[in-house]
Amino acid sequence: MSVIDRRRLQAPQIHGAILAEPPLAETGRLLADNRKRFNQPGRDILGRSWVDIRRQARQEALAAAKNYLIQAGEPVPAFNADNLFLAGHQPDLFHPGVWIKNFALNGLAKAHGAAPLNLIVDSDAAKSLTMNVPTLLSGTGKRPGEPINPDHIKMVAIPIDRWTRELPYEELRVADEVTFVSVGDTAAAILHIWGFESILNPFWRELVDQGERTDKMGERLAAARRTFERKWDCHNLELPVSRVCQTPSFAWFACHLVANLPEFHTIYNASIRDYRSRYGLHSKSHPVPELAAENGWLEAPFWAWRADQPRRRPLFARIGEVGIDLRLDNEMLPALPLNLNAIARAPQVVNAWQELERHGVKVRSRALMTTLFARLFLGELFIHGIGGGKYDELTDAIIRDFYRVEPPEYLVLSGTLLLPLPALSACQPDCHHWARELRDLRWNPERHIGERAAVSGQITLAARNEKSDWIAEKAAWIARQPQNSDERRRRFQAIRELTSQILPLVSEREQQFRELLRNCEREVQANTILQNREYAFCLHPEVTLRPFLTQFL
Numbered sequence: 001m002s003v004i005d006r007r008r009l010q011a012p013q014i015h016g017a018i019l020a021e022p023p024l025a026e027t028g029r030l031l032a033d034n035r036k037r038f039n040q041p042g043r044d045i046l047g048r049s050w051v052d053i054r055r056q057a058r059q060e061a062l063a064a065a066k067n068y069l070i071q072a073g074e075p076v077p078a079f080n081a082d083n084l085f086l087a088g089h090q091p092d093l094f095h096p097g098v099w100i101k102n103f104a105l106n107g108l109a110k111a112h113g114a115a116p117l118n119l120i121v122d123s124d125a126a127k128s129l130t131m132n133v134p135t136l137l138s139g140t141g142k143r144p145g146e147p148i149n150p151d152h153i154k155m156v157a158i159p160i161d162r163w164t165r166e167l168p169y170e171e172l173r174v175a176d177e178v179t180f181v182s183v184g185d186t187a188a189a190i191l192h193i194w195g196f197e198s199i200l201n202p203f204w205r206e207l208v209d210q211g212e213r214t215d216k217m218g219e220r221l222a223a224a225r226r227t228f229e230r231k232w233d234c235h236n237l238e239l240p241v242s243r244v245c246q247t248p249s250f251a252w253f254a255c256h257l258v259a260n261l262p263e264f265h266t267i268y269n270a271s272i273r274d275y276r277s278r279y280g281l282h283s284k285s286h287p288v289p290e291l292a293a294e295n296g297w298l299e300a301p302f303w304a305w306r307a308d309q310p311r312r313r314p315l316f317a318r319i320g321e322v323g324i325d326l327r328l329d330n331e332m333l334p335a336l337p338l339n340l341n342a343i344a345r346a347p348q349v350v351n352a353w354q355e356l357e358r359h360g361v362k363v364r365s366r367a368l369m370t371t372l373f374a375r376l377f378l379g380e381l382f383i384h385g386i387g388g389g390k391y392d393e394l395t396d397a398i399i400r401d402f403y404r405v406e407p408p409e410y411l412v413l414s415g416t417l418l419l420p421l422p423a424l425s426a427c428q429p430d431c432h433h434w435a436r437e438l439r440d441l442r443w444n445p446e447r448h449i450g451e452r453a454a455v456s457g458q459i460t461l462a463a464r465n466e467k468s469d470w471i472a473e474k475a476a477w478i479a480r481q482p483q484n485s486d487e488r489r490r491r492f493q494a495i496r497e498l499t500s501q502i503l504p505l506v507s508e509r510e511q512q513f514r515e516l517l518r519n520c521e522r523e524v525q526a527n528t529i530l531q532n533r534e535y536a537f538c539l540h541p542e543v544t545l546r547p548f549l550t551q552f553l
Contacts, residue, residue, distance in 0.1 A: 009386050011097070011533065012416040016548065018100070019386070021412045024552075027108055027381070034380055034408040039264050042405040045256045046346035050377070050403065057377040058084055058251035064247060065117055065237040072223055073213065077235040079115035086379035088119030088241070088370070091162075091169050091178035091218035093131055094415040096548060099225075101383050104552040105411055106234045114380060116236040121301060122169035122218050123241045123364035125312060129217075130157040131183065131536055134421060134529050135190045143163070150424055150519075150526035161217065168303070168364070169218035170242045171310035181208050187539070192311055196420050196541050203228065203538040214484040232550055244373070245364050251353045253373055254363065255346070257323055258300055258317050259338055264292050265298045271397040287391045288368060297327060300370045304328050307360045315363060318487055326356075333361060368395050375399075375408050382410040416533045418549045419540060424532055426523035441510055445502045446471045465535075474498040 017173040022118065023029070042050045061084065066076045085108055087101040102118055109116035137152040152173040160183055162176040174180050191198055193509030206224040214220060218240075221345050226238065244250055257264055276282070284290070291299040297316040304315040306328075316327040333356065338349045354361055365373060372395050375382045384392060391411030397468050399407040449471070477495050482488040503510075 003136065009389050009412055011386060015418045018415040019413065021389070022445050024104070024108065024411070024413075027112065027411065030409045031112055031381055037406050037408050038235045039378070040405040042403055045252055046259065046349070048263045048346075050405075051361075052251050053249055054377050057247065057253075057373075058082060060247040060249050061117060061239060061244065061378055062115065062237070064243050065239040068239055068243060068518070069237070074226065077116075077234070077237060079109075079237070081109075081113050081115045083114040084120060084379040085112070085114045085381045085383070086117050087375050088121050089385070090121045090124045090126075092126065092224040093221065093538060094536045096537045096540060096545060097415040097533060098385055099537050100415050100549055100552060101413055102229060102236060103232075103234050103549045104411075105383055106236050107552045108383075112381075113457060117369070117379065118236045118238045119244065119374060120169075120218065120222050120238055120240040122369075123245070123370065124367070125166045125168050125219070126172050128162045128168070128444050129163050130159055131187060131539075132157055132534070133187050133190045133305075134194075134419065134532070134535070143325070148422060148424065148526070150522040151534040153492065153526035153529050156190060158183060158190075165311070167310055168305075168312055169216075170240065170364075171305075171360075172217045173215045174220070177211065179362060180211075184208075192323060192541065194419075194421055197437065198539050199228070199545065200538050206389045218288075232546055233553055234550070241370055242362075242364060244364075244370075244378075246354070246357060248350060249377065250365075250373065251344075251350045253377060254365075255336065255338070255353050255521065258326075258336065259349075260402075261298050261300060261317050264301075267398055267401045268301065271394055271401070273393045274397065275407070280543050283491070287394060288366075294407055295313050302363050303366060304361060304363045307362060307499065312364075317392065321501070328361065334359065336542065350506045367391075368398070371395055372399065375410060376403065376405075381408070384410050384412045386412060388412075406472040407487075415548065417540065417544065418531055418533060419535055420544065424523040424527050426520045428524055431517060431520040431524055434513055434520055438510070438513040438517055439507055441513060442503070443499065445499060445506045446474060448506045449502070468497050470501050474502070 008021055009019070014338055038051065038054065044050070045053045059082070060083065069076050087105040089098055089101070105116040105118060108114075133156050134154050135154050136148070137154055159179055161174050161180050164175055184201050184207075187204075188198070188200050190202065203224055206227050207220050210220040210223045213223075223236065226236075229235065245254075272288065272290050275287060275339065281287070291301065292314070293299070294316065299319045300315045300317050302315045303312040305312055310311065313329055318325050318327075320335055322335060323338045324336040334352065336349050336352050337345065353363075368391070369389060371384075371392055374400060375392075375395070389410070392410060396407040399405065468541060477491055479496065480487075480491055482491050
């Protein structure tokens, strides 16, 4: 069973803190356990052992990764090992807590005699083409020592490119080069007010230079990131998921899954329902939607699209008269000539699957299938972020039930690095305190006509004596024990009336509490911007970013 406790997978709140679950010192133990699990018999993959498919998948991934870097005009790291450690993420402007996976991947792989392979998840769709930057509007706080007006702290979303439509990174091309080129100067001008120098300008110059080689947004971002990694002694193999999905070993994996889709479909959906029940989730899209069934067609766990229509759509399959029928929306695709009683024809099925790409149909793994294939067929150890670490509990269940093996364990790694921005003094517990004080004042104003109010000079001793009868009468009503509903109603009404008579005595104090609460909430809201851990890594200064990352080397 996995050693990871899902409930402990929470993002660190403290600057510089690291979450590693299990601790990185246990990597050797995880690796030994996983190697035993990779020798389990498991189930055949269209007549071949899954261990044989694993061996082929590793060889193909290593060759494809080296070829990918050569085509990008980049040096290929020298690793003699044929065992892989893996991590992966979308090619976007993630925060430093995500980037540490690449450096830990490199350090752990070297320490344990493996090759580090980072997967570029270009099969995912880009959800936004903006970069958030904190700014300080005109006013106070711009000079050293000058107090900051929390209302002047804002987050600005800078467009990286012109938004057209939601596309997978594999297909996402820069639409507006003028906007793209200007981002570095625009964001740097906003950051300048805070008095530190980030890596933004040199990073963006590298991005712009990558434009001479490719117009793909994700490719530019990934290549520029790798440039900085190499400068900081982190040199990994990399491979886009789109290229993984074009390998013969992935075709064996996909065809086996489609050939057994009714069984897989049932296991997949049952695992999702069990996961939701276990964690009290009610959304039909969380953690992922169930696979659909339509008039004999079953949805497969893959995205598909035509090269000339790059919108991700679900792929459907059914057992047909001559094999397995495939459908993309209302378009029938070439069938897979699979007779389940003639496994010897499996190579023909695999070839037919790969022919889809040559006919302009791209089939890519969805998120769970990406990590399932990576963990089960590609690497010895996978490093997840927090989100993936939580959701792969679901992947574990699918592996156990469908592949009939105990799933390999994985690491979860994340961290928090904050920008060097000032922090205001208020925090959420302070706001809770003043909210409680204000509520208590409204319902128990007599408690505030005591020493605290007298010391502040807001309530005079004469005023307290003048209303002492009301306070004593309220105390008497509170002490009563009503015997029936009529008495309870009279008691409630009396207490409410007496409270309303006492309240005017503390009106100034109520106003004071309201102001304290409002100021606290303003500062807390400003701090959510100032202390946000999600800012892009390129907004950070090298003096703090580099040691945070390279500690894992």
